Amino acid sequence: AQTVTQSQPEMSVQEAETVTLSCTYDTSESDYYLFWYKQPPSRQMILVIRQEAYKQQNATENRFSVNFQKAAKSFSLKISDSQLGDAAMYFCAYRSPITQGGSEKLVFGKGTKLTVNP
């Protein structure tokens, strides 16, 4: 079974600085999908960024980018120019390819709480 590990329970960053959140995963599959979700105090799960394992180019969404290292099974999230609104729990998630009879479930890490200091 696939597992996702986020080794940093908490991180902090100064406003306008850059922070990197770590995520590693374990799988025997060659194709899969990886996601970062943000959960602010409102509890809403918000998709931040996504990556398909077959795509070598690292995904980027505005101030958010990933460093995807397939061989190392690593999928870190970099937040540039951190803003107060970035303060939240961040969850890394893994999903297998869609197959007949598959669950398509997301396997989540335990999360990293990010604090942004003014």
Next chain:
Amino acid sequence: DADVTQTPRNRITKTGKRIMLECSQTKGHDRMYWYRQDPGLGLRLIYYSFDVKDINKGEISDGYSVSRQAQAKFSLSLESAIPNQTALYFCATSDLTGDYNEQFFGPGTRLTVL
């Protein structure tokens, strides 16, 4: 209006009571999911449904049941609530269009069982 809604948003109940959490979506997605979030554990899948005639157990289905009343509605029931079912519950939806088939989450229901 939100694409995925959950009712109630918060609920306090007592041990042994029957509770139903409801999820509705206007995204037109076929696939719907129920997850549970516990502090320090991330989200775990309870049940999922690919259409109104298809219901499947997730990794932590014991003590729960579901009903897919229509394409847009997926309810989660706790037949006899117990305190360790105190958690944040999320409904999610997805479909097969696009490359990523990402899941879209509702706002969550915080359930407390006393």
